[in-house]
Amino acid sequence: MPTSIRRMTTTDLDRAATVLGDAFADYPWTNWCVAADSHQQRVTELQRLYLEHLALPHGLAYIDEEHNGVVAFIPPDLPEPEESLVAKIVELHGDRFEHAAEAEQRLSAMDVPDDAWCLATAGVSRAARGRGLGGDLLKVGLAELDRRNAACWLDTSTHRNLPLYERHNFAVADHVVLDDALEVWRMHRPAI
Template structure:
């Protein structure tokens, strides 16, 4: 698939959040962290909050048609602003405390955090996700920090990331929750 992948602007956030919400509708992690009550609305808003932070602090890549979106945060990025953290907690509702108390491995020191990637279902399986991953890894490799880490709670994503050179460094089994694979690539 040949498509233009570009850096997102603030004006792309709303539609990009919609793309991610559609892509993550049945994702194990989001199903676990977001209450069923108004799930779709909460999920889309949560994606918009995270993308707002990523546009400000890191790198958000999108296809021109916004059917594919990825966000990476450099190691020196700060936590979301207090107002955004409060909104995140509100969107997670009663599950927030459980989520924030869950212990996942720390990202390796001096590592980009590949925070998210999603592709609309009608564009899935056509190479768009791989194109975005390749562009993201290329951008990270040009920085002074040639390492990228991520987490996924979808087994088929593990295989996708492995095809791009990531290796599993940890597997976390969350009691009454999803399995989370931590992965790293040295560029």
């Protein structure tokens, strides 16, 4: 039976953040740049902030009907976040915020296609992994970007994600190792 996927609304925020908190609880990127104490709670709250203040009002966000997976894209012309939001993000990163700032500095030097959207987050709860839901979510969101004739880019810090994204026409454009501890691959997908 095909998975039913729809645009997210504000009523989905709590569940979507919980799914992403679960999905990224053991992810190399979040382990590196989000404090260890109350780690999953911090990751969940960060994901909720990004969805609520960036993806929903300015971008595209999708969730499956069973609330097991989420994908969100943000546009290239995203407005600067309010200072209060930035302060909350810094607070949630905790004692690892310097890692996040260092990463931002290094990653900002990497190439991004002109006018490309960013695949900001894609995650499936650990209990629902291995069923193709991540690919289904990507397919729906990328189809909308294709209708807009928009390119897309993403960063991933897990090598095992590369084949998934390659199946959706992303290609590795760059690779960096941060602080001898964290690998990040930047991938681009052309407008189709």
